Amino acid sequence: MTRDLTVTEVRLTPILVADPPLLNTQGVHQPYTPRLIVEVVTADGVTGLGETYGDTKYLELARPLADRLTGRQITDVNALFGLDIAVDPARVDSSVDVGGLRGVLSADKLRLSVLSAFEVACLDALGKALGLPVHALLGGKVRDSVEYSAYLFYKWAGHPKGVAGEKDDWGAALDPAGVVEQARRFKERHGFTSFKLKGGVFPPEQEIAAVRALADAFPGHPLRLDPNGAWSVETSLRVAAELGGLLEYLEDPALGTPAMAEVAARTDVPLATNMCVTTFAEIEEAFTRGAVQVVLSDHHYWGGLRNTQRLAAICHAFGVGVSMHSNTHLGISLAAMTHVAATVADLDHACDSHYPWQSEDVLAERLTFTGGRIAVSDAPGLGVELDRDELARLHRRWTEDDGALRDRDDAAAMRVAEPDWVTPTMPRW
Numbered sequence: 297m298t299r300d301l302t303v304t305e306v307r308l309t310p311i312l313v314a315d316p317p318l319l320n321t322q323g324v325h326q327p328y329t330p331r332l333i334v335e336v337v338t339a340d341g342v343t344g345l346g347e348t349y350g351d352t353k354y355l356e357l358a359r360p361l362a363d364r365l366t367g368r369q370i371t372d373v374n375a376l377f378g379l380d381i382a383v384d385p386a387r388v389d390s391s392v393d394v395g396g397l398r399g400v401l402s403a404d405k406l407r408l409s410v411l412s413a414f415e416v417a418c419l420d421a422l423g424k425a426l427g428l429p430v431h432a433l434l435g436g437k438v439r440d441s442v443e444y445s446a447y448l449f450y451k452w453a454g455h456p457k458g459v460a461g462e463k464d465d466w467g468a469a470l471d472p473a474g475v476v477e478q479a480r481r482f483k484e485r486h487g488f489t490s491f492k493l494k495g496g497v498f499p500p501e502q503e504i505a506a507v508r509a510l511a512d513a514f515p516g517h518p519l520r521l522d523p524n525g526a527w528s529v530e531t532s533l534r535v536a537a538e539l540g541g542l543l544e545y546l547e548d549p550a551l552g553t554p555a556m557a558e559v560a561a562r563t564d565v566p567l568a569t570n571m572c573v574t575t576f577a578e579i580e581e582a583f584t585r586g587a588v589q590v591v592l593s594d595h596h597y598w599g600g601l602r603n604t605q606r607l608a609a610i611c612h613a614f615g616v617g618v619s620m621h622s623n624t625h626l627g628i629s630l631a632a633m634t635h636v637a638a639t640v641a642d643l644d645h646a647c648d649s650h651y652p653w654q655s656e657d658v659l660a661e662r663l664t665f666t667g668g669r670i671a672v673s674d675a676p677g678l679g680v681e682l683d684r685d686e687l688a689r690l691h692r693r694w695t696e697d698d699g700a701l702r703d704r705d706d707a708a709a710m711r712v713a714e715p716d717w718v719t720p721t722m723p724r725w
């Protein structure tokens with residue numbers, strides 16, 4: 297049977313999705329966060345799905361890219377990466393993204409972050425057209441399920457008074473007992489057996505106490521702590537000395553490759569990052585200086601699933617571990633992460649995922665964790681279906697927003713509760 301794989305339409309739908317009041321070193325999550333849903337439609341009527349960050353700077357690039365993809369074949373993904381789409385320099389003039397939570401900001405990284413959604417959508421469409429799962433298009437799975445880690449956050453019970461937002465049933469977690477209770481729920485609801493605590497919120501002593509409480513409550517479960525670069529080298533070393541034996545790894549204790557290299561040189565605790573190595577250009581310095589022992593790939597900003605495989609190969613060559621980072625994302629991206637993770641042989645750590653925090657999704661059927669794992673789908677494409685009504689509802693929320701929520705700004709969200717809040721100067725401790 298011949299198929300017409302020509303792209304006849306690319307639909308871009310920005311949405312706002314509910315997010316609980318999760319705390320990090322920059323501030324707190326907004327009640328709604330922007331995502332972009334990409335649909336690539338072929339002449340045969342096959343639709344492929346992709347998802348990426350939805351802040352304005354990503355949306356601006358998505359339109360010209362969508363126009364350039366239209367008329368090409370969905371198999372033309374490599375050429376997509378060669379397209380010279382101009383990036384407004386004003387969009388990348390701050391040197392970091394979301395206050396540094398996503399690492400450096402560059403025109404190339406911005407382009408890749410948008411391209412990743414197009415790549416995933418093309419692979420989904422191709423898989424559907426051929427009757428093959430995405431993992432098969434990536435060379436085939438080496439495991440039938442992918443392990444994820446519970447992503448624990450310090451958290452308020454609700455968004456600040458007067459802020460419109462969805463309610464959640466997780467309650468507050470502001471001390472060791474609250475963190476342990478949250479972890480218990482994660483385990484009960486999803487079966488996770490490893491835990492990551494987002495730190496950098498309270499002084500290190502309090503976060504050390506929380507990790508100790510987790511270790512007491514869940515003996516033998518791998519634990520991680522990630523302050524998003526909020527500590528000095530000396531503080532990082534103190535925390536490493538105190539928690540050493542309890543941690544699977546310490547994630548981005550200090551900001552930037554030189555500081556991470558200094559910490560790494562003076563501790564045996566492995567260091568992981570999704571901040572100082574977020575582009576291929578940053579690999580050489582970090583790896584040759586031994587600054588990181590695990591890179592947490594984010595297929596959005598690394599430029600898709602095939603680039604994630606390339607990153608894994610480079611990590612392998614340098615004896616550096618690889619796993620996956622996650623920001624607020626929906627089921628399309630979780631499916632994409634699971635397909636690529638299934639193809640990486642030496643994925644030695646459970647991947648991160650914010651998905652359990654997302655009460656809303658654009659999928660007709662949510663993905664579910666069993667024993668902390670997502671089963672690798674063998675259905676054609678990503679193996680997920682869009683819920684168009686829900687997509688329309690979340691898009692309506694985006695169109696009705698006055699612009700205040702269309703760009704993630706955790707410091708601004710924090711100022712609603714604490715008017716004097718400013719983005720902390722790093723290192724914070």
Ligand SMILES: O=C([O-])C(=O)C[C@H](O)[C@@H](O)C(=O)[O-]
Nearest residue numbers: 320397524570621622623624
């Ligand atoms: O692992 C990480 O560093 C992250 O997931 C960064 C995120 O932005 C996280 O800190 C968050 O969403 O608050």
Ligand SMILES: [Mg+2]
Nearest residue numbers: 522547548570
């Ligand atoms: Mg991190």
